[in-house]
Structures are given as structure tokens and as C-alpha cells.
Amino acid sequence: MSWTSSTGVVLRDLVPAALRRSWVAAGYCPDRDLYSLFRSRVAAHPRRTAVIDDGRSMDYASLDRAVRRLARLLRGYGPSDIIGIDLPNGREGVVAELAVAAVGAVAVHLPDGGSPVVSTVITDVSEALEAEGDAPWSPVAVDPEAPARILVSSGSEAAPKLVAYSHNAFAGGRGNYVRAVHGATAVPRDLVLVPLASAFGSFGVAITLCRFGGTVLLMRRFDAAAALRVVAEQRPTHVFGVPTMLRRMAAVALTGAGSSTVDTSSVRAVVSSGDVLTPETLSAVRAAFGCPVVNIYGSSDGVNCHTSTPEHGVGRPDPAVTDIRIVDGEICALGPMTPLCYVDAPELDERHRLPGGWVRTGDEGYFDPGGTLHVVRRLKRVVIRGGYTISPAEVEQALGSHPGVAEVACVPVPDRDLGERLCACLAVHPDHHPPSLGQLTTFLTERGISRRKLPERLVVLPELPLGRTGKVCLRTVTRLAAEQHGAAL
Template identity: 50%
Template structure:
């Protein structure tokens, strides 16, 4: 399948058409576009709550009416089928309406997690977006016209009929967090979202539908796609959202509106569990963590405070998913997973290699990035994730970390993830991340960046090193050689720890403590 936007953006499906047809024939993909699915949900239960934000509750009937008005406004602005439309709105009802309206006119939604002018220019330019839905807080980037929700709702009523859209066409462009490089864009079809992605969210439910999903992650993020296209359009559930993450406000909404599931990155879940108001709540079936490694102390604190399971999801915008609710066994109706060696051959059970994925969830391609398609897409449609993992004899996946995320200390490779999980277990540490800092002698050294627990004194580097050696037996060469203490770790717009910012701060500010005892060669 080759799709071309009116502005000339070409998106090519790297999955063989025969496979896509097979998944549809099996019932793994619905074969209907997301806007159609949303209208079916609205007709089936018009009085059910569709979206709840701090301002109130909107029913499916009210949401559908608003979507019709805004979609007519988009058409009046000259937008329609085969356009890409950016969405730069904070989480809330407006963001939900905007995305559904874009899908209704047959356009491709490009929700943008980072609304800075630089990022907007890059994403809108590379995607050849024909329009941008934003608000007064959006810096005016050069490029497509900025349309506000107020203007769209006030436009002269025109043709608001839904477009006829092939489910194999692109529906949404996912944007990576940009924590390691310039944000990538990945194009997903209607079937890939309503099929693979919706099936993984449905598998988390472990109870009767409809679900009530509180998505703490930004709706514009890959993890946040569990919100509008999945919870509302594909599943017909109730979506709880915030304009931006606030632990106290989130807990108040949880107490009042009783979500069944709460979706957040580890940093968000840690801050929820650490809040004085955190407590067990009726109706809460699980907390769902993704986007980064979930330290066991954070998972334990969540279980203790909320009295419910914590489900960890391994997933990414590149099209891979596996989660602990399914025993970490890949679901072929979402995506099959295999472990590949450097030559692409499949590794046997028990042997580590790169995680490759293929299934109904698999995206079409990277957007305006043939170099990424050449690097990460393999014959037959397989996606190279860039992560290391191993499958055991029972088919359970263990993720071992990024292939390239290592600190090279004089030729000795250190996994920052391994060390930061142990640092985070220190009783005085609330959050931890480990990053490399440049060194003239060894090339790189490891810096531990921490935030102390409320009321606790942060350990100095010597104390931390002693704890890691004595409590966890960490070998000397892996011990952090610099320490940076911060009130909070910086976050990306998607809620992950921003390692680029930390690396910059650490290189500029962190200094080795007691070098005679902690610097090693």
C-alpha cells in the first residue's frame, strides 16, 4: 500500500498486503476506520460518559455533536482527505474532539507532545502538514495555518459528512519522545490502532467492559494513544484526562470518578504513590506502566498504596508490545516477537539478541525518513526495535535494555539501566537515572542523578558507592563516579526522564566526590 498526501508526503506500508489481509480475515483487525468505530460507539451508548477532565464530563452524544461541528470547521478551512493535520493542544476534551474531527474528515492526525516552536517546525515541515490545531499558547511556527478550536467551532456550517476512509490508510502519526535524538515520526493505519493497539489495551482489562481508563501520559504520546483512538474510538470506554500531569489533581479525579485503569510512565506512578492522598480505591483494577523501566521499589510502593496490581508494558512507537498481564508472552494478535542475531537469524530460546516484532500492531513506516526505514524495517515487515531481549522456553520475554545505551568506560561497557535500578532502591532515593559524562582519560564515566525522598538526606557519593557494593554486590567498575542531586529529575513532554538534559547538567555540574576513594582506572 502506497499512500500520498495532497502535499506530496509518501507513506509506504512495509508489511506485505497478504499479511494485512490475513490479520483482517482472522478478526484481529476490524477493517473499519476509527471515525466510523467512534460513531458506532456513540450510537450504541449516547448517554455514557466519553471523556472526563477537570472541567467536567462529556457524554458520547455530546462528544459526537462537537466532533461534527469541528469537522465541518476543518472542511471550511480547506482541509480534508489525504491531508496531515497537526494537533498541539493540552490534554482535555478539546484535544479529544480535535483528533476525532481530523479522522472524521479523512485526514491523518499528528498529535504533537512537545509544543515548542522548534519541534513544531520540524514535525510539521517533515510531515508536510496542511494545518495545525492549537491554542494561544502555541508559538506560531512557519508553515501551515494555525486554527484554534474557537475558530473551528464558530466557522460557517458546511459539509460535515464523514469521509470514506480505507482502514489500511494512515490514521495517526506517532511521535517519539525525543529523549535520545530528534523525535521520530511513525505512521499507523486505522487497522493497526483499532486492531493491534486496541487488543493489547483490552487484554489489560481483566474485568467487564466498558473500561474507564485514566491516561496520565500525554494524549499526543505513543503511550497516550491508549486514549482517544483506542479507549474512545475503538473500545467505547470512558477516558479520564488532565491538561498536564498533577499528582494531587489526579488522585482527586481518581477518588471521584473511579477509573478501572491508570496509565502512566514510572515517574508519574512514583509521584502518585508518594503523595499523601494516595490510598486504595474501589474499582481500580490496575496501574499500567510503560515508557521506561519501572523500578521494583516504585512498583512495590504502588501496590502497597493502591492495593491493586501493577502491569508493566514493554512497548514503543516503533510497533512492539508485550506486558506482564499476559505473563510477558507476546500475543500474535498484537505482534509476534522473535530474537534475532546480528545477521538477522532467529536466536534459540535462552539466547539474547535484538527484539524484532511483526503483527497487526505493526506501523506502516517512518515518516519522511527513508534512512530509518532502511535501518529498522526488515524483509517481510519485521521491525527492529534496537532493544536486547531473550525468550525463554515458555515464550516469555525478558527485556535486557537498549542495544546502544551503554557507558563506555575505557572500553568497559556499563549498562546505566542496571545501575540506576540499584541506586533507586536506596532508602533515601526517590528517583534515579544514570548518564555518561565525558572524561579525557577513559572517554566516559558514569554519573548518578538522584532526587531524595521527602524528609531524607541525600547520600553523598561515598555513601552511595558503599551501599551499592555492600547491599547489591555491584562490581567496582560499575560504581557511579559522579553524583548530581536535584529536587526533581527533568522530564520530556511525554513524561519520561529526559536523559539528554540530565547529561548536559551532569557534565556541567556534577563533580567526583573524594576522588582518592571513588575514582577508578
Template identity: 50%
Template structure:
């Protein structure tokens, strides 16, 4: 299958069409487009709250009215099927309605975090050849495509505030469910953000199955999503929580830990979706006498490794059921729900109806259980392709399979254990060090609240490992020697893997999606005084 936008962007499905159809026949995908699925929810539960934000709540009927109002304005401006439309809005009803309006037109949405600056915005819109952008008034709006805003329209922009609700029935576009629905944008914490195209069936099938499996008990899901809805992790919001599952989406415009605890008390969510850094800041908040988290059936963490020391704090403050999700925008998913595995291990049991996982050698050979290699994935949630980047398709797609760039192994029970990122391996004088492994050990230190390990350039060794950390309030400042002693004596870490640079911070810098920004940390750590000469012999040349 191949799809071409009105501006010439070609999106090819790299999964064989026969396999896509097989997943539909097996019931893994509904063979619907996102707006058709949402319309079913509107008819089935018109008075259920669809979205709750800082302005109040909208039920499914009122949300659909807003969706059709926006879609009518976009259609009147000449936008429709085969248009890619950027969306840069904070979490809330406007972002939700805009994404569904693009789906109703038959267009492809390109949401990206509101915190991204003008340069990133222009890059994403330009590479995708977007036909328009929906955003809020701001001084640095791009000029390479028509801009629609909520609120007063700056010169050259069109305000959506005055668009009228259409008279008569809305006639949605006829859409191929295997065609593109939304483009996911990676966090860009390691390199320039990648764009990955996903189909309607991938969201309503594979991704919806993963989110549904997190739910236990009766009643609909009420999901408090603290990650940006425009992020890969946050894409479980509009197409999944609403269109596929008919649940309620609870949001805040930007992450605020104290306000998030208030929302849990007042809005009574069943599930909390956040990244580990957000959870750490939540549990560090002073407890209020009115705080009530008893509605939470699960706390779901994704987008970064889960520190072992955070688990008891989340269970004590938020919910006993803590689930970690291994996933990425590139198309992989695995989680710890209902496996009996500790969330602190970062493992899970793969679901082939979401994504079947294999472990391959650098040469592409399938590895047996127990051997470490690159994790690859293929299943109903597998994306179509990378956007405007055939080089990435050639490098990371193998006969439809997605190369994740992550290291891991499957144990004898079929459970996945993730070791780290291939690209995040630090090459110290020919010895490979996994920052993720060292982070996992440092995360167990009782005085450390947050930690990230990054490479810093070194003229003699090529790279050294830097430990960047935030300590719990009231603890004695840690030294590099104290960390080394802890890692060697209490954690059994090999001496060659010990950090050689220490960067202590009041908080770790976050990127637009809420993930720790390793670019920034590497730059900060590189400004530290140069470490002493090597304290251990160099090794053999690194083997990648």
C-alpha cells in the first residue's frame, strides 16, 4: 500500500498487505478509521464525559459537535483527504478536538509538543510538507503553511473561534483503515526527532489492545495522561482512550505535580500515565490532608527506565499496581501487567496481538532465548514507515520488522529483559559500557532521587561515563568516590563500568515530551573539570 499527500509526501506500508488483512480477520484490528470509531462511541455513550481539562468537562456529544465545527472550518479552507496537518497545542479539549477534526476530514495529523520552539516546528512541518498548522497565538508562528489558531488571530492566520457548527449531518470522508492516521514524533533527546506514520488499524487494533490489557474490573477507563498527548506515549489518549475504548481522558495543560495530585483526588481517574521523572516529582510533593488516590487501579510508567527505588514510593503514595511499559514511537510494546514480574526489572511478556518480538544478532540472525541482541518487532501496531526518510526505512525496517535499536533478551519463559540502547553504549578506550545498566544500579541508592548516565568526550579514551543525579532533600552530598564504593561493594559492578564524572543537579532537564534530555546533560557534564588519568587498564577494541 502506498499513500501520497497532496504536497507529494509518499508513505509506503512496509508490512505486507496480506499480513495486515490477516490481522483484521483474526480480530486484532477493527477495520475502521479513527473518526468512524469515535462516532460509534458518540452514539453508544453520548452523555459520558469524554475529556476533562482546566476548563471543565465535555461529554461525547459536545466533543463531537466541537470536532465537526473545526472540521467544517478546515474543509472550507480547502483542506481534506491527503493533507498532513500539524497540531501544536497543550493538553486539553482543543488538542483533542483538533486531532479528531483532522481524522474526520480524512487527513493525517502531525501533533508535536507545544514546548517545541520555532526552529523545531519549522523543521517538522517542512519535512512533512504539512498543508496547515493548528496552534495557539504566539510570536514565533511559522510562515511556510496556513496557520489556524484558537483565540485572536495574528496577521495572516485564521481564528477557529468563530467557525460555525455545521447545519445538517456531517459527511465524513471515506478512509482506508490501513492508510495513515497520525504521524508520531520521537522525543529527539538523542538526535533530531524522527517522524513515523501509523495507520488507523494500528491505533484502534494493536495500541488499543495494549491499553485495554492494563484495565481490570468493571466500568470505563478514566485515564489521567500527564505525558503530552502529542508524544508517542501520549498517543494512547485520543485515538485509543476515546475512539477505541470509549473512556474518559483527563488532562492538564502542562505537567504540574501538585495539580496532578489534585486531579487524582477530584477527577477520580482509574489509571495514571506518566514518565518516571514525573512520578518521582509526584511522590516528592507534600501530602495534603484532602489527598485521595484510592480511585487509581494502576500507575503506568513508560518512556524511560523505571528506577527500583521509585517502586515502593509509588505503591505507598499512589497505587499498589505499578506497571512499566517498554515501548517507542518506532513500533514496539511490552509491559509488566499481569505477569508477576517486578516493574523495577523493566521486563514484560510480549503480546503477539500487539507486537511479536524477536532478538537478532548484528548480522540479522535469530538468537535463542537467553542470548542478548537487538530487539525487533512486528505486529498489528507496527507503523507504516518513517516519514520523508528512506534512509531510516532501509536501516531500521527488515521485511516489515522494526529494528528498535535496543538491546535485550527473552528468558526461558518468553519474558523480555531490556538492557539499554545500542546508540547509548559508551566506548571507553575500547570497552563498551551500558549507561542503562549503571543507571539501574545507581537508582537503587537510597540518597538518589533521579539519575541519568551519559557519555562525555575524552581526548585520550574517546568517551567517559558521567553520572548526573538529583539527591533526596536532606541527604549528604555524594562524591564520585562514594558512588564508586557503593557500585563496587554493594552492587557488584565491574570497576571498568564506574562513572568518572559526577554532575549534581537540583533537577534533571526534560525535553518536550517529558523525558530526560541527554543532549543537555552531556553538554553540562562536558563542562566539568577533566578527570584524572585512567585508573584501570584499557580493554580490547570494542565489539559492537
């Protein structure tokens, strides 16, 4: 299948069509578009709470009315358009995402502004939220295998990758892993601590609401104490966050008595993803919440495996989500959740997809005799700060243009709270004074480097150590950075 947007972006499904249809036949995918699934939930329970943010709630009927009002405002856009969303992490983003689905367009959250691939960007939904009454409007019929959502990844590449998913891949494959996480919970109440714009948080609308008819609880800005108040007051069944968030919540909850001082009795599972879940964090979260902790190994590129016993690997592949195989030591995935392709980047498809649509994860792994997947290490060089993935190469490239920098390597230094922080290690030209960390971050900001990617540590060396091949020895640089800053785990 091939799809062309009004801006000239061509999306090709790299998975054979017959394989896609076999997943539908097996019941792995609902074979319906996201908005039609949502409308079924509205019809079934119009007064059930759909969204809670900052203590405010909207039921399904009210939410759908706002969605329809915004859809009318989007007249002129339709199935050939990619529509950007640049809104706060709350009901605004939910309404916008559903309205884009309602007009048959493709949604992409753009937390850092615009993108050349989009036809328009939604930056205000106040008219749709504040108006009264319903809007006479009919939804657009959409092929379930057509693109529905673009996830933005800031993984190991110098620039974020855009990954296109179909309705079936989202509601089906991705939905199936969320269903497994929910277990026997018929009507989930999901506290999603990560942004809807993130790959991890992207399930909030398409799956919690459209697929399962549950309630999604959102926070515009994460704060550990505030998140615990939401747990106590709003009674979620599941809490989703990156390890740094969960570790901070556990620290607050366990202050004083060594057991949780907050009522977490409603929580049936805490779900972690986006970074390595250390044994210390796992133990603290279990003690604070008194329930299973589910660890998810996954990415926006199209892989997922999860387990409630992270001590023994990252889980067993679920064919309803994705099959996993090891190819030359690398973890590769293909299944109902597999995305269509990368957006406007055939070179990424060439690099990260194998024949038949298999996704290359860039991670080294193996299966133990019991069939459980173990992740050994990342083959890609990345720094993960509190669940946010930073490309050292991107920062190095920008710093290399600084007039005073002769050599530079960016490496992780361990950090108790965030897991890792980025450290810039550099040698300066003889005729320049060593720049301060503040001067370097100002320089990077002026060159468009996101605030979350800025180095937080600095090491200045006479010259960077080299390995036997003549390249910078990153292992030695990393050791020197850790020794200087002394941030042992």
C-alpha cells in the first residue's frame, strides 16, 4: 500500500499486505479506524468519564461534542493531510487527536513546533471546548490500514525520526500489549505521567479511550507529590511512567515509615518504560505501591516485550503484538504493531528495516532456554536522561562548530536521580580559553539544540584519548568523566 499526503509525503507499507490481513483474520487487529472505535464507546457509555486533567473531567458524550466541533473547524482537511498538534498535555491534546482522526487525517504531536510534512498545526481548541451544543457533522470513512498517527522519536539519530502507524497497528498491535498490561481490568483508569506526544504515552487516546473505553488521567507537568495526590484522589487502576518519575514518586510515598504513606490501593500495576528499570527502583516502586511493576521494552520504531518479573529479562514475545527474532545478535521485530515506514526518510527505511518489514531495533539481545528475551546492550550510542533519549552525535556535531573547540566527545555520566546525564568532554584550541558550561549551552541553544539535550557536565582535557584505531576512545573518556564528577549510582 502507498499513501501520498497533500504536502507530497509518500508513505509505503513495508509489511506485505497478505501478512497484514492475516493478523486481522487472527483477531489481532479490529479492522476499524480509530474514530469509529471511539464513537462505539460514546454510544455504549456516554456518561462515563473519559478524561481527567487538573481535577477537571469530561465524559464521553461531552468529549465527542468537542471533537465534532473541532472537526467542523478543520473542514477542508481530510484523508490526504497530516495535521500537527501543538497543545498542552491535557484535554486539548485529546480533543485535537480525536478530531484529526474524525476527519480521516493523520495526527502528529509536535512539542517543538512545526514540521514541513504537515498541512496545518492545531495550536488552539478553546472554541471547540467552550462552545455549546453538538455540531452537525458526519465522520469520514477511513481504511483501517491507512496511516493514522506519526510518532516522533529522538533516538540514536542526529535528528528525530518520524514513524508512521496505521489504525490497525495502533488499535491492534499496540492495543494488545496495553490490554495484556491491564489484565482482568475491564474498565481501566490509566494515569499517564508521560506526554501524549511521546511514543510511550501515545496509547492514551487511541487505546485507553478508543479501544477499551476507559478513563485517561493526565498531568500537564509532572511533579511527584502532585502525581501521588492524583493517585489518592482519582483512584487510577494503572500508573504509566518512566523510571525517573516512578522513583521520585516512590521516594515521596515512602518518606518516614518505610512503607507507603499514600493511599495507592486502587493501583493494580505500575508500568515502566523508556529507560532501564534498575533493581533499586524496582524495589522502591514495589514497596511504595504494593502491586506488580510491569517493565516494557519498546520503542516508537515498532518493538514491544513486557514482563512483571523484570529480574529475569524483558519478557516473552506476544504474536498479537509482535514477533521477535535475533538476527546477527540484533533484536528484530515484526507483527501487528509494526509501523508502515519512516516518514519522508527512505534512507532510514533502508537502514532500519529488513526485507518483509522486519524492524531493526539497534539493540543486542538473546533468548534464554525458556523463551524469555534478554536485552544485553544498545548497539546505538545514546544517553538516556530520565527516560528521554539523547543522541551524543547530534550535540557533538553542533559543538564541533564552536571556534574554541578542537575535539569533543559527549558521554553519559551516571546519576542517582535521572539515570544518566550528558557530559561534554573537549579539548580546546591553543589560542582559546576553555569555555564554561554555560557558554557552551548558550552556544548550543542558539544553534537549535533542544533544552533537554544540553550537556549538564563538562570535562576539559589537554587532548582526547585515542584508541588503537586512532579514534577517540569513548570508554576512556567515559571513565574520566565519571571520575571527575563522581556521580556513582
